[in-house]
Amino acid sequence: MATCAVEDSYQDFSRLVNKGPHSGPRKPLHRYSPKQSKCNDVVYKTIYDPYGTVSKKQHKRIISVASSDLHFNVPYSLNKQRRWETVNPKSLLLSSCYNAQDVLVVNGVGIPPAYDSADSCRVQSVHLLEDDSVATVSTSGKPKSTKRCAEEDQLAFIRQYYNSSSVSTNKLANMEQLESKSKLCYSCSSSQETDLFPSDDGFICKNCAASTVLHQLRLKQFPLRLPVKTSASNCPLDFLYAILPVPVMSTLIQMSFSHFYPLHNPRAIFAKCPQCKTSLVVDSPNDYNICSCSECYIHFCHRCSSEPHWPMNCKEFEQWSQKWEEQYQIERLCLDKDENVLRISCVCGTTFLVAESSAHGTYCPNKSCGHRYDKAGLMRSKRDLWFWYTARDRQKRIEGRDGEMGKDGIPIVAECISQKRMIRKEFASVSAEARNMRYDRSKRRKFKEAVMEIASSREEQVALLDIRVTALLLVEHCTAWLYLHRSSSSTRDLRSLPLKLLEHVKNVESKIGAERWVPIFKSRDF
Known part of the structure; x- marks a missing residue:
């Protein structure tokens, strides 16, 4: 079978690179010249196994059993040898000797250098064989979310309310013939033909049309009466882009959408x-x-643009956050009873809190900074810590300092803060523990690894991870709600529920972690 240049390049690839002591794979873009990288119609056969479920022996068996004129991982041009007449989804499915249930024909759009990865192809339709008939599943790509209302979505919605200003083509032509003798703006008598637009009263210039629209926009008179008239196939709203500035046009679309959409959906x-x-x-x-x-x-x-805070309302959540965000910075440090806190302002502008007893040697949380705090009141960089100097330089530095070396660094003033408890310990400790479990990266990573081993599907893995985050968030917010309503007698019997839920989350994590190692212990017994 004669092959095209791209096919020859793929088939000769192993012979070209596996020679000499420096044999090895090349980059995908070096497999063929840029002239051969044009986007054309090709047919390409591969084994799609993203999760590595097929063993090496089974992989070789599939390649040897599948009898077809098309070799694996070689793109064949449909324009060569008139393949477009014989190659189709049904012929490809019937020519495969492997299990038909595991063979799919995918129609997609891709670029030739990306043929070595099946994930790089944008799928348009999938064909499979069912009882000697070909079933096709088509897709139109990523669906557009109904909750998104960007400017193009708002413009598409409000067009229906401004189409009434258009006139027929014949009427527009007659109006232009009547005004052809004296093309002047009926408002300011401007004679610049490039700035004149047809309207109900003749022609109107660009400035007068913009002034009319802006006057209605300031008074919020919706729907706006657009002075420009167009044909029935065009919307007068499109002509406003030639009259109004872009920021004003965006404001007009947004205000019109805010006025008309609640009429369409009052609950929006x-x-x-x-x-x-x-x-x-x-x-x-x-x-x-x-x-x-x-x-x-x-x-x-959607009311306060903050994180979900049920069972608290927005006002209660704001009241709790003012106290809790400041209290949590101290709670997470696990201080002793009479220990103080240092508020350190780094030279990079980052401010962080640290326990006074362990402040020495603490690095700035800004990863790109690299400075660390010294108990002498300095922020020292790597250059300050490991600065090279000669014996003579050392002698100069210890002169007048009682034989002690001075420290290099940028002096700062660390503010000492005493422990100030604004929330009672019984509420703050539970909320702090729940937030620490939710923010701890190592615990999240271990739980995710354990879930990925015991869960059979992707949906179960995502569900377990979401349940853990939801449970910890409920513990924190329910404890906050109980604190805000601590004076009510009806909430006293509920104070133990968040703590029980937190203990239940810990037990589930320990059980999932134990089940992760069960198969290993069983394999050792055999």
């Missing part, structure tokens, strides 16, 4: 993601005021 709530700043609309808000961003997938309260 507008929000903005606190992380990626994407404009969102919540069509059906829940009782907990929690929504999820469709771009970065974080969860937050």
Whole structure:
């Protein structure tokens, strides 16, 4: 079978690189010249095994059993040898001697240098064989989230409310013929033909049209009466881009969307993601005021743009946060009874708290800084710690210092803070332990590794990880709610529930960690 240049390049690849003492693989872009890297229609056969479930022997068996004119990992051009007449999904499925249930024909879009990775292909349709018939599953790509309301989404929605300002093509042509003799703005009598637009009263210039729209926008008179008239196939809203500045146009679209969308859905709530700043609309808000961003997938309260804080409302959460965020910085240090805290301001601008007894030698939390605190009141870098000097330099440095070497560094003033407890210990200790478990990277990593070994599917793994975070968040927020309502007699019997939930989370983590090693112990017994 004659092959094309790309096919020859792939088939001769092993012979070209496996020669001499320096044999080894090349980079994918070096397999063929840039002229041969054009995007064309090709057929490509490979074994898709991203999780490594197929052994090496089974991998070789699949390659040897599968009888076909197409070799593995070689892109064959459909334009060569008129393959486009004979190669189709059904012929590829029927020509495979391997189990038909494990053979799929994927139609996608990719770039030739990326053919060595099946993940780089954007899938459009998948074909499989079912009872001698070909079943096809198509996809249109990533679906657009219904909660996202960016400017292009808002513009597409409000077009329907401004199409009524258009006129027919015949009427527009007649109006232009009537005004062809005297093309002047009916408001300011401007004669610049490049700035004139058709309107109800003749022609209107760019400045007068912008002034009319801005006057209505300031008064919030929606729907806006657009002075520009267009044909029935065009929307007058598009002509405003030639009249108004871009910031004013964005404000017009946003205000129009905020006016018309509640008429379409009275329960809708507008929000903005606190992380990626994407404009969102919540069509059906829940009782907990929690929504999820469709771009970065974080969860937050759409009322106060903070983290989910059930069972507290937004005002209670703000009241708790003012005390707890300051208290937690001391609780996480695990101080002794009479131990103080040092607030250190590093030379890079980072401020951090550290226990007074262990402050010496503490590095700045800013990874790009590299300074560490010295008990002499200095922030010392690596150069200050390991500075090379001669014997003569040493003699100069100890003169007048009673034979002691001075320390190099940038002097700072560390503020000493005494322990100030704003939240009672019985509430603060439980909340601090739950937050430490939630923020501890090593514990999260160990739990994730254990879950990935015992869970059979990806959905179960994600569910277990989410349940752990939700349980720890509930412990912290329920404890906060009990603290805010500590004077109520009805909450006294509920104070032990968050602690019981925290103990239950610990027991589940220990059991999952124990089940992780059960197969190893069983294999040793045999």
